[in-house]
Amino acid sequence: MKRFHAKFLRSATSEAQFPPAGAPEIAFLGRSNVGKSSLINALLGSRDARVSSTPGRTRAINFFALTDTPERQQPQIIFADLPGYGYAKLSKSVSAEWPKFIEPYLRDRPTLALCICLVDSTIAPKASDAQLFDFLEAAERSYRIVGTKADRLSGNGRSQALKALRAAYGEHVLLVSAKTGAGMKELWAEITSVG
Ligand code: GDP
Numbered sequence: 001m002k003r004f005h006a007k008f009l010r011s012a013t014s015e016a017q018f019p020p021a022g023a024p025e026i027a028f029l030g031r032s033n034v035g036k037s038s039l040i041n042a043l044l045g046s047r048d049a050r051v052s053s054t055p056g057r058t059r060a061i062n063f064f065a066l067t068d069t070p071e072r073q074q075p076q077i078i079f080a081d082l083p084g085y086g087y088a089k090l091s092k093s094v095s096a097e098w099p100k101f102i103e104p105y106l107r108d109r110p111t112l113a114l115c116i117c118l119v120d121s122t123i124a125p126k127a128s129d130a131q132l133f134d135f136l137e138a139a140e141r142s143y144r145i146v147g148t149k150a151d152r153l154s155g156n157g158r159s160q161a162l163k164a165l166r167a168a169y170g171e172h173v174l175l176v177s178a179k180t181g182a183g184m185k186e187l188w189a190e191i192t193s194v195g
Helices: 037-045 102-108 127-137 155-169 183-193
Strands: 006-010 025-030 061-069 077-081 111-118 142-149 172-174
Touching: 025 037, 037 061, 037 077, 037 142, 037 183, 061 111, 061 155, 077 183, 102 111, 111 183, 127 142, 127 155, 142 155, 155 172, 172 183
Parallel strands: 025 077, 025 111, 111 142, 142 172
Antiparallel strands: 006 061, 061 077
């Protein structure tokens, strides 16, 4: 598995603060508590680029630059950690409580190459997730659905969860665990295939 060096680029709370569009961007989306910070930290494996789910940072898009060597200045891939959603009731937009710059980011960002959409594999599929995937579909974005916390399921539970997620969202669902590393190699392969 190819290792990248990751460094925190910036937090953005408006379109004006997005970093210049350059390297292909991978966005991470999911309901609050889905395990997004844990997954990104496991992928980055870097002490220089810790993601935290503490308030403040969670209302922003946090950008991380990935390079194959620490010396390289230009990022080869950018990770965009999007705010968690799902506390408030959903409205016509993806989520009423989501900051206003999120939808324009998902719709218009020219370098957004892939959305990694996280769902908790230990709970039943949710309408609010399906609503987000419909939005991404309408925006003609590439997205992959990734079920988190797979280590909490037994072998049988895992196949049942996969079946339920595939029935709800389509065949292309991958189960991962930030804790055991299960599925991470496949996830990296998806990520680097766009980079
Ligand atoms: P976020 O709000 O989406 O950033 O979620 P966090 O990464 O903060 O995780 C939410 C909770 O789920 C925490 O208690 C984590 O320890 C737990 N968690 C996250 N990933 C995993 C995983 O792969 N396996 C298990 N067992 N727990 C996880």
